[in-house]
Amino acid sequence: MPASPPFLSPFDAPALIARRGLSSILTPDGELLDLPAPQTRELLRSLPPPLLIHGPAALKALDLTPLSQPVPWFDLLDLFLFVRPAQTIAPTPRGLALALGLHPQKTITADFLPTLCEALLSELNTKKDAPEGNHLRSLLLPLQRSGWVWSDIISDVIGPPSTQGASHSYESLRIWKRLPRWEEEAPRPAPSSYPVSPIKARERLRDILGEHAETRPGQADFSSVVTSAFEPRETLGAPNVVLAEAGTGTGKTLGYIAPSTLWAEENKGAVWVSTYTRHLQRQIEQELHRVYPNDTVRREKVVVRKGRENYLCLLNMEDMVNTVTSRGKDATASLLPLSLLARWAEKSRDGDLMGGDLPGWFGEIFGHGSLAAIADRRGECIHASCPHYQTCFVEHGIRRARRADIVIANHALVMAQAAWNSLTPAHLPDEDTIPSRYIFDEGHHIPEAADSAFSIAFSGLETAELRRWLLGAEGSRSRARGLQRRLDDLIERIPSIQKPLHAVLNAARVLPAPGWSARLKEKTSPSPQPAPENLPATEETETLFPLDLPAPPQPENPSEIFLKLLAHQLKARTAEHPSSRSQEYFSNECDLYPINPPLEEHSELLAQELRQLLRPLEQLSQQFEHQIEDNDEIDSTLRQRIESTLRTLHRRAISPVSSWISMLDSLQTPPAPDTIPTYIDFIRSEPLPQKQSPHQSFDIGLYRHWLDPTIPFVSTIQTPAHGLLITSATLRDQPQNTSGEETWHAAELRLGATHFIKPPIRASLMSPFDYSKQTRAYIITDVSSEIASLAHAFRSLFSASGGSGLGLFTAIRRLREVYKRIQEPLETEGIPLYAQHVDAMDNATLVDIFRTEIQSCLLGTDAMRDGVDVPGDALRMVVFEKTPWPRPDILHRERRKLLSEGRPSEYDDRITRMRLRQAFGRLIRRSDDRGVFVMLDRRMPSRLLSAFPEGVQVERLSLTDALEHIKEFLN
Known part of the structure; x- marks a missing residue:
């Protein structure tokens, strides 16, 4: 054009x-x-x-x-x-x-x-x-x-x-001049501990729903059960825990909102509602419109909290405006997105760039780089020394959350806070008030979220990012601010920090220097394999780690040598893929033990070098702490500045460096045979984004995961928490011929509930839907795994349903191949087809389109399997390309072996059934919905069929016969 x-x-x-x-x-x-x-x-x-x-x-x-x-x-x-x-x-x-x-x-x-x-x-x-x-x-x-x-x-x-x-x-x-400013208020007193009676919870629910609301059997019972999480705590470190499985359609969101808002009002405290996805955060906020219909009241009572990287940073915005002003005509291309972002920011509720009120398609139209440039994605926030501190969107949210009744967060933020609070010195107040009551919606994702939150990685990306945070851009085009620049204002007022700061900056050169990825590839390349298509390039990564930097000759530092030794062991212990000539890299991994002798020897040297970095970091922290403890005349603004610097220093530098040293030290004493380890250590390589690099580069790292990640989750949250509700439609697996006690025991083990001191209260509320009448399920017996066969099946099924189909894939490559073959024929029939990993849109936008264009179809992977709420005729068919077995990587292998209670195959089956239950749960969202579930894998074993709700008719049919049944049922 x-x-x-x-x-x-x-x-x-x-x-x-x-x-x-x-x-x-x-x-x-x-x-x-x-x-x-x-x-x-x-x-x-x-x-x-x-x-x-x-x-x-x-x-x-x-x-x-x-x-x-x-x-x-x-x-x-x-x-x-x-x-x-x-x-x-x-x-x-x-x-x-x-x-x-x-x-x-x-x-x-x-x-x-x-x-x-x-x-x-x-x-x-x-x-x-x-x-x-x-x-x-x-x-x-x-x-x-x-x-x-x-x-x-x-x-x-x-x-x-x-x-x-x-x-x-x-x-x-220059929006920062016109945005409202927050003012400090007296700290909110600790909440009282009065319980919520089940009768009052039911009454509150009835008031929220109104006279003409749809009656949902079990919703009032669910509200009654939830009140147990709001009972007074009787013993320190022993919160009241409720596990409540609420079948699809129970109405669990309003079911827990009713007692939560009651407790918050009566006790003058906040309840934190944690979800796994941003999408559900937005849904919960919408539901709270029914509780607080007045916009002003709702803004006071309800706050959505996410990590800082999700919000517009006004200091970065100012940098961009100044750049545009100084560059004149050369910067006109940046003016359009910057101007429209300024227009949005003055109307935004909270400056949330990711999943908030900025349309998800903004980055698709104007470039995702425009969003990455104005978000705090480098951990460089200078807090109280920022000239826009009192207009900052994040600081506004933090202060609103301190006085709110309901704070809607996500598992990642809640667990990160718990981890930080356990590592940060006790005398440093946290920027967020630590809640005493939690609700974990989408509770089945707790192990996954904990695994991510409490793992450790010594990788090229992680270590180079810390170097950049400490030293700044080091001559690259990035606007990254180093530690010295962020502390300029404090150096003048506290001269004693100058010496340890210089020592930190000198010692930081032990970390990988710019151009590390090019040097790593030149000297050592792991076995090339096809690049995974589920690793999209992100503007954040490209900005932080430009891959086109030259690799000037210079002495190798200990971190880069260690990374090369990791890559050498990985290459030696993994098989070469037939397509290695493609010069692309797949996410590859191998066991750490038995460890190569050179790698073991160098780990000790690297640990010593990292101690040379940790020591001045701790001395710098001590100098700041002395200022707070010994100087009674310090003004409140300076105190806030020092406290925020201390928190950031601990979280951003001291904590990761300490963890790396601990991990490297443990390499000298391998785990004893025939013992159950606490951690799983392994080596993994992953491709780096290649938009800015003509040649594929890779990252390499040593990774440490907890064997049971719910152990650190429980240990960090059970002391501050007085009560927790963990709820989901799929807390339990339902294998055949298994008692309810067995299913609950397995669920408690998986969710970590057995680690709590006080045994949890269990509750199960059945879905109100009549699945025998509203659904059908088919396993197709004559579709092979060949792309042509799959494409024919998907096209035929979507045509038979008249659109409104969700196709789920276990491999992105296969999704793309099927998409290529069916998109034009379907759209010729008037059935628009959209696809994750194909269309230039984020997941939330794709779901919005799928919900709006009721005859459209959508292809996706596991992100579309969980948490997508599309009621009505927009979703009438779910088609699974293949049985969603767990990926057989090292983490799964070790957990399968050590956590399966001697039944490894049942461990695999449990994970697969839970995924099938989640996928099936997308299908029926209202009492008048009708839908069909189709599995194209003829090898799916019958023992997995218990994943479907009771009453679902499951038939094994040929594609031709199934199409006739589907047309008759849906039409």
Whole structure:
């Protein structure tokens, strides 16, 4: 699609709805056409740039080459961002129409796009005389200079660009000057411990639901059970623990919200609700609208908390604005996303870039680098010394959370906080108030989240990142700030930190220097294998570790030597793959023990060098602590600055270096045979992102995971916690011929509940759905694992259901191959097909589209298997490409051997059944839903069928027979 001269109005432009089958085009002379992709491409060459929705997706659908920003088309999503900057929508014609209150026909054609454009411009017209009108006109100036195609049209609606009252031409981008400031308040007293009665919990639930709400059997019982987690704690370190399995459709979210809000109100404390996914965080926040319908009250009572890397950093934003200002015309391409981000930030509830009110498709349209550049992804926050500290979105959230009733967090943040609190000196107050009551929704993911939170990795990426955090960019194009720059203000006031700081900076050179990955590849390469397609390049990684840096000759440091020795052992102990000539690398791994002698010898030297880094880090920490302890006259601002620096220093440097030393020291004493180890140690290599490198490079590392990761989870959380609820629709496995006691015992072992001092209370509430009437399940007996056979099956099944199908894959390569074969035929039938790892959209956006476009189909992997809530006709079929057995890696092998209680095959079956239960749970979300579950793996054993709810009819049929049954059942 070549660039054409600009023109005045989108209403004079052709309109385009690009599809992989027949695209819809409205020509400038009013002719409406349905054309296949080749003819569409040919016609677009002779037309002006079109009016469309989601330009990058349109290019991809038509197999056109992406163009640089700013793009020459009229993208209605750009206009929507300007008119409604903090509202998420599905980026499709139907999604935009529903957001604007329009009711489109079942099949939308290109002649509907001018209607959407007119509706947006009409809404914009109402803002020109409103209080925000002047601000919108001031924002037009940078937008116009960026070459944005909408700027002249918007200027005609609201008036020309204006800098009235501004001290700078780009004043509209300086949002930190206009954002609200927080003020310190007296600390909130510790909550009291009065219980919540089951009767009051039921009454609160009834009030929340209202008179005309759908009655859900078991929901009130669930609320009653949850109250046990709010009983007063009787013994230190022995919280009240409730394990509650609530079948799909029970209504567990409002079921636990009812007693939670009661306890918070009566005891003046916060309940932390933890989930596994950002998507569910957003769902829970939406449910709380029913409890607190008033926006102001809800903002006071409810706070969503995530890690700092999810939020807009105002200091990074200021850096970008200054860069754009100083570079002039050379930076105009950055002005468009920066201007629209400024527009969003002033309307955003909390500045959440990832899963908040910034549309998930922003990065797809304007480049994910624009988001990575303004988020705190390097751990460089300077806290109280930041000039924007009192307008910071993160600091606002932290302070709101201290006074909120409900804090919606995620497992990763909760466990990281627990780990940090156990490692940080006790006299340092945490930035977040430590809660006493927790609710872990999606509780079946606790072991997985704990495994990630409490593992240790000495890898090229991890160690080079710490060096960058300590020393800064070291001459690269990155804006990374080193430790000295972050402590400049404190050095002047506390001269005693100068000496240990210099010692830290000198000792940090033991860590891998810039260009380490190139040197590692030159000297030692592990067995090349096909690159995994489930490792997407991230802007964060590319910014932190640019792979195109030169590798200048210099003495090798101990860390790089250690990494090369790891790579040597890995290469020696893994088989070479037949496709090694591809020069790509797969995630490869081998056991650490028996360890190669050179690696063992060098680990001792490296541990000594790391102690030379740890010692001045601890001395620096001690100097700061002395200031707090010995100086009674220190002002509160400086005290806050020092305390935040201490916390960061411990979490970011002292803790990881201490862990690395401990791991390296243990290499000198291998685990004794015939003993159950505490940890699992292994070597692993992974490919690095290659967008900035012409040649594939790899990372290598020594990894340590807990054999049972729930041990550190329980040990860190049971002392501060007074009560915990762990709930999910799939807490327990349901193998055949197994008693309820056995299933609960297995669940407690897996979730770590046996490590709590006080035995948990168990509860199980059945799903209210009639699965025998609402569902069918089929195992197809004549589909092979060949791609052609799979593709034929997926196409036939999705056609039979009329769309509304979710396809789940165990391998990304197979997903992509099937997608290539079926997307055009399906879209020709009017069934849009979307796919994770194919479409340039994040998972949340894909799910939003799937939910909105009710005839569409979606292909995905395990991220789509859990936590996707798509009720109604948008999801009527789930198709599994293959039995989801656990991946046979080293971690699984060791846990299977040591945690299976002598039944390793049952251990595998349990994991697989739980995955099947989660996938089946996507199918029926309401009492009037109907759905079909299809397994294309004819080898799936019957012993796994107990994964399905009682009453589900499971039949083994040929594809032809199954298609007839499905058509009859669904229609």
